[in-house]
Amino acid sequence: MARPTPLSGFPEWLPAERAVETHVLDVLRRTFELHGFAGIETRAVEPVEELLRKGETSKEVYAVSRLHDEDGASSEKRLGLHFDLTVPLARYVLEHAGKLVFPFKRYQIQKVWRGERPQEGRFREFTQADVDVVGSETLPFHYEVELPLVMAEALSTLPIPPVRIAVNNRKIAEGFYTGIGLTDVEGALRAIDKLAKIGPDAVAELLEKDAGATPEQARQALELAAVNGIDASVAERVRALGVSTPLLEEGLSELVALVEAAEERVPGTVVADLSIARGLDYYTGSVYETTLVGHEDLGSICSGGRYDSLASDGSRTYPGVGLSIGVSRLVARILGAGLATASRAVPTAVLVAVGSEEERRRSEDVAAALRARGIPTDVAPTAAKFGKQIRHADRLGIPFVWFPGAEGDEVKDIRSGDQAPADPASWAPPAEDLLPSVQRT
């Protein structure tokens, strides 16, 4: 077999890189569990017709078929790999509703797949970390405040720059647009979504051409999109535009409640930004977009919102609110931009040297004693010269090499060269060396 080449869009990490990713995943899990979210996993596949229900043409689906059954002779349902963790959550909730306690708070960290064109340089396989709360029939608004704060806390404990969570509310856009007589709400949102890319003049044209807006309606929609802030002044500025509908007022009071609570809990993180339009076509309340300060080119690293109907089985409706972190994209940036590194590529804190193959058993005993006290330990692969065994430890970043001796053992910190007598029944490395750590660089 010739040396294989990477597959475009399918990222894979070397051990030291994977250690950084594992740290990220551990921190996320820990934060989600501290907030009472239960972890679940769903199968990787869903029926293709369910994956395509919402007309997800932009997220190309990978179909899956048994290699020995490609003539389609099978009567089985056609399956595809999930492209997010929301479609599977909706299905899981419907399938298991009778056995779940609502509101159902779950986190889910899994791979997803998207058949993107490879030339776009996007990931075709990547890990997402989602938190959602799903209610049965009702779901209190306060979860729309709590969920982004959980993510803000999780992201603040990662070795990354600060984040900025921009929030908006579907009710504001819909309430305002209908208040000014602009009835093609989705069309208007699609135009506003291009604001950062093409600027206000071109968006005004689009609003008129595609969303049926008058020049005055276009001007008003752009004025709404220009509003942002972190407190009640946001609502004041919108009201100053002279439009008022019950839905708009509801949206404004929700948005203000969200940014004010956020400003108390995680100051400087959450900002209302009424130009946010992405997702407003399917979310029904709050929406969230998160950028990494100084890395805005990454796009949103954590997005989500509220659905009044995440799922419905005809007799019962399940509203939900949640956010999803694009873990692979974040880790790729941490690694690519050198934002953080792992202290070593292996879990091992101690390498026990082997004097001769006849004495390997003695070294194994030392390792067993250290492991029994929770110290990750390895034994040298061969009874090479000690210099070579130390180099092996050094290449892996293992900080300590242990030398069993007839007249007592010694342990060497190979970074400082310090060597001292040690007893495997009691010696321990400094706390910071026990496990690999991930440090900002």
Added chain:
Amino acid sequence: MARPTPLSGFPEWLPAERAVETHVLDVLRRTFELHGFAGIETRAVEPVEELLRKGETSKEVYAVSRLHDEDGASSEKRLGLHFDLTVPLARYVLEHAGKLVFPFKRYQIQKVWRGERPQEGRFREFTQADVDVVGSETLPFHYEVELPLVMAEALSTLPIPPVRIAVNNRKIAEGFYTGIGLTDVEGALRAIDKLAKIGPDAVAELLEKDAGATPEQARQALELAAVNGIDASVAERVRALGVSTPLLEEGLSELVALVEAAEERVPGTVVADLSIARGLDYYTGSVYETTLVGHEDLGSICSGGRYDSLASDGSRTYPGVGLSIGVSRLVARILGAGLATASRAVPTAVLVAVGSEEERRRSEDVAAALRARGIPTDVAPTAAKFGKQIRHADRLGIPFVWFPGAEGDEVKDIRSGDQAPADPASWAPPAEDLLPSVQRT
């Protein structure tokens, strides 16, 4: 959407069940890391031609294709989902050899997929947990002793009955068969593999019919397969059959070294069983098969062996030894047979009650204080009557409910009904209630 039905072969767990699986995965990871294995993940897909290299017809491959590209117009390589973690490991080692330190010790816990016929009731998606050591050009024998002991330690810390690891060595079978002039070694192994199922008489027939054995050779092969034991007597009994070749002797000394070391480290766990034939067609040294005592119907829950050439790029060969645990099958048995349960379905140790929606902020403050000290905490979904809030905690298995009060807070153990004053800055649950635990039942 009507209520969805499960997909046969794609297991999915409820939160309390997933808590058991998570415990299993955490224990495995912890053990592997204590022994110095670095965790990696590989992409879910490999080129189909690589998946089929070894003629893996029995493990049906799931092919993957972009739904919008099914006319095959794409010039991209055809991809399939990996059916184990060994093929990806071999590819990973070849692809990244220049950046790995050998011997490369890695663990890998991931989903794999097999397009089994659904009527066989087998899993089509399941989690495997693998440990392997891969050398560059050489790999010392001592790893063939250490790897099954790592798995024995990992399995012994799970909430399952004791395991029995049966071991054999390809060199014994090959050395013995060629010593008696039976040259179709693979054919003979295929016949011996059926011993437990069809008995010695039928196997003797197969040996003669399919492997070209004389009646005398068939008798001798069956005598070899009858040998088992946990010490050097195994070698004595084989030698007493009157056959001796250098390869046989090498295999015997390896097998005895393995069972004797195991008997010292994990007494009563590892046994030499010369009837083990599965895998001897591709492994080149030790082979391992693990059964759960009292659950032998499950088949092997942890198998593996030594490959002299796990991978090769033409100029360099990478020998390896490893074992793989079928986690999903094991967890399905733990759950199905009620071997263990999680103490609760959620991570939450404390539910903070909410007196009224106006006072929710007060409850959120208590929750934040508890979380800051590592106590998983949730806040009641609504300001319902306290009785209803307590029932919500009870349904989730949350042991404590916290009541913020104007004249000081109180916390109630809802199992005992005991209620006492508590300060969120200092109160902690008993250690055994802090996190969910998994107990044998």
